[in-house]
Amino acid sequence: MASPRRAGDRKDGRLLRSLPAFSKFIPYIMPTRNDALIHYEESLEVSNLDRRLRQLRVDGYKGIGILHFWIAAYIRAVSMLPAMNRFVVGRRIYAHNNIEVVMAVKRSMSIEATETTIKVVFQPTDTIFDVYNKLNEKIEEIKADDGNNNTEDVADFLCKLPRFILRFAVWLLRVLDYFGWIPTVLTDASPFHGSMIITDLGSLRIGPVYHHIYNFGTLPVFIAFGAKRHATELNRKGEVVDNKYLDCKMVMDERIADGHYYAQFLRAIRYLFEHPQVVETPPTRVVEDVF
Numbered sequence: 001m002a003s004p005r006r007a008g009d010r011k012d013g014r015l016l017r018s019l020p021a022f023s024k025f026i027p028y029i030m031p032t033r034n035d036a037l038i039h040y041e042e043s044l045e046v047s048n049l050d051r052r053l054r055q056l057r058v059d060g061y062k063g064i065g066i067l068h069f070w071i072a073a074y075i076r077a078v079s080m081l082p083a084m085n086r087f088v089v090g091r092r093i094y095a096h097n098n099i100e101v102v103m104a105v106k107r108s109m110s111i112e113a114t115e116t117t118i119k120v121v122f123q124p125t126d127t128i129f130d131v132y133n134k135l136n137e138k139i140e141e142i143k144a145d146d147g148n149n150n151t152e153d154v155a156d157f158l159c160k161l162p163r164f165i166l167r168f169a170v171w172l173l174r175v176l177d178y179f180g181w182i183p184t185v186l187t188d189a190s191p192f193h194g195s196m197i198i199t200d201l202g203s204l205r206i207g208p209v210y211h212h213i214y215n216f217g218t219l220p221v222f223i224a225f226g227a228k229r230h231a232t233e234l235n236r237k238g239e240v241v242d243n244k245y246l247d248c249k250m251v252m253d254e255r256i257a258d259g260h261y262y263a264q265f266l267r268a269i270r271y272l273f274e275h276p277q278v279v280e281t282p283p284t285r286v287v288e289d290v291f
Contacts, residue, residue, distance in 0.1 A: 010180035012187055012218065013087060013094035018290050026255050027091040032215045036088075038252045039210050042266065043245045046228060049276040050244055064132050066246060067200045070225060071101055071135065072128035072279040073272040074196060079124035081265050082289035085195050086256035087218035090178040093256065094218075095289040099124065100194035102219065105142050117151050117191035118142055124286045128279045150189035174216060192217025202227035208249040220253040246273075 008015040030036040049069060056064050078085045078099055085096045099122040106115050118138045122131065158166055176182045187193045192214045199222075201208055207226035213219050225248040235241045252262065272278055 008092075010089070010094060011184050012180075012193060013096050014291075016086070016093050016095055016290055019093060023093065023255075023258075027088050027093065030255060031091060033088070033213050033220070033253050034215055036254045037213065038250075038254045038262070040250045040252065040262075040266065042248045042250070042270070044248060044270060044273045045243055046246045046273060047244045049273055050228070052276045061129070061132055063136070064128070066202065066225065066228075067103075067198070068128055068132050068135060069273075069276060069279070070198060070223065071122075072126070072131045073269055074101070074198075074223070075099055075122050075124060075126050075131070076272055076279050076283060077265055077268040078195070079283045079286045080268060081261065082124075082287055083257040083261055084221070084265050086289070087195075087220050088253060088255045089218055090180070096195050096218070098122070098195075099126075100196075102191050102194040102197040104191075104199060105139055116142060119188070119191065119194055125282045127282055150185075151191055154186065154189050177216065190217060192219060194219050196221040196223060198223045198225075200225060202246075208247050210249050210251055213251050213253060220256050222251045224249050 006014070008017075026036075046066070049066075053064055053066070053069065082095065085099060087094055087096060100119055101122060102117060102119050104115055104117050120134050120138050122134065126134075158169055161169060173182065173186075182190075191197070194217075197213075197219050199211065201224055205227050208224040211222045211224055213222045225246055228244050228246055231243050231245055233241055233243055254262075257265075
């Protein structure tokens with residue numbers, strides 16, 4: 001059950017009041033996300049995961065893949081390490097009310113096809129099957145509709161304004177966001193407000209990139225992963241084996257947690273990729289963030 005909203009909370013998150021003084025002080029030293037970027041690269045061994053996903057596709061989960069698993073693994077890690085779902089706005093640190101994943105979607109794989117963004121809301125108890133159903137429902141909705149979604153409607157309206165009015169509107173949005181006063185209808189449509197943004201560059205047959213995170217909005221994490229690659233290696237018995245790896249790059253806001261906490265999160269992600277069936281059942285316990 002959600003805790004009651006208190007003075008200082010935002011519509012999309014609650015203010016964390018019990019953090020150490022130094023944690024509260026850091027956003028004044030690094031007021032923007034570009035001040036606080038952490039770049040991290042990881043190569044995840046995915047041979048077991050690849051076999052499990054193939055079995056799930058045989059079992060009827062058509063098209064289930066690395067993207068679904070990455071989101072499920074992120075959700076499971078957040079259920080254990082909730083500080084990864086924090087954000088910094090207005091030099092204050094908040095905990096997101098939900099887990100909101102943002103991603104860009106092409107309506108088709110042609111160069112001429114338009115691109116849009118989607119936002120899917122998850123709960124810490126969601127499994128990979130919940131991710132599969134929610135994400136596919138949203139993607140199919142976008143691909144079936146040639147018209148604009150809410151995000152595009154807002155952008156289309158703003159871009160019709162004269163430039164000096166548009167600049168003022170963007171300035172006003174930044175001020176409203178600073179104080180947590182942006183209307184919910186706008187934050188729901190905004191691709192800059194969420195828990196994490198992810199991009200599957202493997203679908204384009206290229207490697208991952210370090211993508212910046214935005215100073216506007218609430219997104220603290222950007223994850224990019226590329227195409228799977230093979231590596232011929234020796235196992236512990238000295239035998240030649242063919243392993244599969246997934247190269248990933250992440251850009252994160254260091255103000256939401258310390259280095260030890262980030263290390264715990266990254267180890268949890270690695271463990272889940274090595275044991276993919278863990279995310280097929282709900283967690284036995286969800287850890288709440290501090291108050």
